[in-house]
Amino acid sequence: FLLEIATWKTILLQDSASPLMEQLMFFHDHTLLILIVITILVAQMLFSMLFNQFIHRYLLEGQLIEMIWTILPALTLILIALPSLRLLYIMDEINNPMLSVKAIGHQWYWSYEYSDYKNLEFDSYMIPSNELKPYNFRLLDVDNRMVIPFLTQIRVIVTSADVIHSWTIPSLGIKIDGTPGRLNQGNFNINRTGLLYGQ
Numbered sequence: 507f508l509l510e511i512a513t514w515k516t517i518l519l520q521d522s523a524s525p526l527m528e529q530l531m532f533f534h535d536h537t538l539l540i541l542i543v544i545t546i547l548v549a550q551m552l553f554s555m556l557f558n559q560f561i562h563r564y565l566l567e568g569q570l571i572e573m574i575w576t577i578l579p580a581l582t583l584i585l586i587a588l589p590s591l592r593l594l595y596i597m598d599e600i601n602n603p604m605l606s607v608k609a610i611g612h613q614w615y616w617s618y619e620y621s622d623y624k625n626l627e628f629d630s631y632m633i634p635s636n637e638l639k640p641y642n643f644r645l646l647d648v649d650n651r652m653v654i655p656f657l658t659q660i661r662v663i664v665t666s667a668d669v670i671h672s673w674t675i676p677s678l679g680i681k682i683d684g685t686p687g688r689l690n691q692g693n694f695n696i697n698r699t700g701l702l703y704g705q
Contacts (some may be wrong), residue, residue: 520677523698526596527679533589540582597679600693603661605654611664611671611684618652646703656696663691675704 522528608619612629620626630648638644654660664673666684674681675694682692696702 521698522679523677523696523700523702524679524694525697526694527677529593529596530679533593536589537586540585544582597692600661600691601659603693604658606661606663607652607654608663608665609652609673609682609684611666611668611673613668616648616671616673617667618650643703646705651701654696656699659693659695661691661693663689665689673704675702677702 519527519531519534522531605620606622608621610617610619615629615631617627617629628650630650630652632645633642633647633649635644638647662673662680662682664671664682664684665688666686668686670686671684672681673684678694678696680692680694682690684690
């Protein structure tokens with residue numbers, strides 16, 4: 507008995523397959539923890555104000571409280587911004603790639619070119635729903651898969667032949683926009699073997 511599902515991990519992040527995605531997951535958890543603390547703090551303050559019977563009619567200014575509610579949000583933003591800027595720098599850094607793959611987006615399929623060692627080109631079409639096997643993922647499986655080595659620095663050059671496309675593999679933490687007449691590049695290093703699905 508097999509269930510037909512579109513994809514797995516639709517609520518949470520997919521399992522990491524690269525060091526970059528591990529860092530993105532740590533940043534997600536870090537930011538989520540800060541948001542939970544802020545939510546609990548604000549909810550507690552609202553709840554206590556709801557049942558508070560004491561008022562202070564002669565309070566005209568409170569420089570200490572104004573200083574506190576100015577400094578605390580600034581520190582919170584710094585706690586979020588510093589890891590975010592570090593990750594943005596890591597994502598844009600291009601190391602010496604051992605392999606370059608060019609992905610060209612077309613309407614309803616991708617073309618791949620391996621030009622480093624051998625001039626190899628192929629098209630990758632999505633498998634239609636009526637031809638899917640029970641173990642295939644709907645709207646994710648293709649007829650020709652891009653095969654790349656793991657533990658290797660890989661550069662992907664993405665462009666488009668017709669309209670704007672987006673080449674992404676969520677478990678690698680990479681997403682590159684393909685625009686006609688423009689080359690965008692990104693790099694990744696896979697540290698786990700397996701079959702990874704893009705979107």
